Amino acid sequence: AQSVTQPDIHITVSEGASLELRCNYSYGATPYLFWYVQSPGQGLQLLLKYFSGDTLVQGIKGFEAEFKRSQSSFNLRKPSVHWSDAAEYFCAVGTGTASKLTFGTGTRLQVTL
Amino acid sequence: GAVVSQHPSWVICKSGTSVKIECRSLDFQATTMFWYRQFPKQSLMLMATSNEGSKATYEQGVEKDKFLINHASLTLSTLTVTSAHPEDSSFYICSALPWLAGNNEQFFGPGTRLTVL
Numbered sequence: 399a400q401s402v403t404q405p406d407i408h409i410t411v412s413e414g415a416s417l418e419l420r421c422n423y424s425y426g427a428t429p430y431l432f433w434y435v436q437s438p439g440q441g442l443q444l445l446l447k448y449f450s451g452d453t454l455v456q457g458i459k460g461f462e463a464e465f466k467r468s469q470s471s472f473n474l475r476k477p478s479v480h481w482s483d484a485a486e487y488f489c490a491v492g493t494g495t496a497s498k499l500t501f502g503t504g505t506r507l508q509v510t511l
Numbered sequence: 512g513a514v515v516s517q518h519p520s521w522v523i524c525k526s527g528t529s530v531k532i533e534c535r536s537l538d539f540q541a542t543t544m545f546w547y548r549q550f551p552k553q554s555l556m557l558m559a560t561s562n563e564g565s566k567a568t569y570e571q572g573v574e575k576d577k578f579l580i581n582h583a584s585l586t587l588s589t590l591t592v593t594s595a596h597p598e599d600s601s602f603y604i605c606s607a608l609p610w611l612a613g614n615n616e617q618f619f620g621p622g623t624r625l626t627v628l
Contacts, residue, residue, distance in 0.1 A: 434619075439519075441604055441621040466613065469542065492536075497608060498545070501554045 399423040399492050402504035412510050413481050419474040419505050421463075422491030430492035430498070431472040433463055437485045445487075448472065459483070484509045512572045514538055515607050519621035524595055525628055532623045540585035540603045541607035543618060545577075549602040561588045585610065617625030 401424045404473025411417055426505055430449050434442040453465040463474045472489060489502040514537040514602040524530050534544055542563045559569045559580050566582035577599075579591040588607075592599050602624050606617040 432616075440517075442606075442619040444616065446616075447616060451581075492617075498557060498560065499606075500557070500615065503554045504554075 400493055402491050402500055402502035403490050404487075404489055404505050406505045407503070408506045408508070409483050410508040410510060411479050414478050417474075417479045417483070417507070418478045419487050419489075419507070421472045421502060422470050422475065423472065423491045423492055424470065425488075425493060427493070429463060430497060431435045431463075432471070432490040432492065433457065433461070433474045434488045434490060435459075436488065436504075443487065445474070473478065479507075479509055481509045481511060483507060512621040513554075513618045514610065515605065515618045515620040517603075517605055517623050518620065519623060521624040521626075526596050527584070527591045527594055528564070530595055530625060532603055532605075533626075534588045534590070534607070534620055535553070536586045536607040536609075536618070539571045540610040542585060542610050544582060545606045545608070545610040546580060547589050547604045549604060549622075551602075555604060558590075567611065570591075587591055592625065595625070597627045599628045600625055614622075 403422045425499045432447045433445040436442050445461045446455045448455045448465045456461050461476050487505045492499050516535045518533045526622045542564040546558045549555045558573045559567045560568045561582040563582045568577045582588040602622050604622040606619045
């Protein structure tokens with residue numbers, strides 16, 4: 399069975415600083431990988447996804463992520479964080495044609511001004 | 512495009528009553544919808560996979576008689592929490608997989624917060 403680990407429960411960064419959120423997955427085949435953002439009381443918004451091809455994926459809101467097969471990682475990065483980026487971030491792995499998603503436990507991002 | 516709605520957005524009910532939550536894909540057809548449950552400050556846990564015209568597939572540990580799922584059309588799936596109890600209080604989120612999607616991307620609804628008194 400697949401699993402996703404987000405080692406950082408809570409991260410605080412200053413506005414304008416760079417950000418990297420870690421995600422490691424476990425799955426026997428090539429996974430579909432996703433990063434979602436959730437604001438308080440809201441559903442999930444897709445930031446970016448990786449299915450195949452270029453391992454550096456660009457997403458919305460200036461986010462990017464890099465798939466590293468050798469490390470089973472899919473870390474999310476942003477060069478300059480904005481206060482509006484404060485939210486909960488979830489990494490997820492999808493498998494199979496029905497694409498059932500397994501989510502990590504999430505990383506709460508706090509942005510200080 | 513690819514908008515998913517949920518109704519209601521929040522609901523409060525008495526213990527022992529049943530609550531129905533609707534999930535609609537507004538601008539696309541979805542043969543598959545998913546229902547998730549999220550406890551406060553925790554991740555989303557997949558409850559079941561709902562396929563149009565067939566019985567839902569429940570994840571291990573999810574009581575199918577308590578969480579009834581109906582996917583009667585290509586744009587609507589419903590989750591009914593039967594005989595709700597306080598421990599069923601949670602944030603329920605649905606997602607929909609577009610019929611013609613070649614990339615297996617799900618689109619999520621905004622969620623429904625259920626509080627059982």
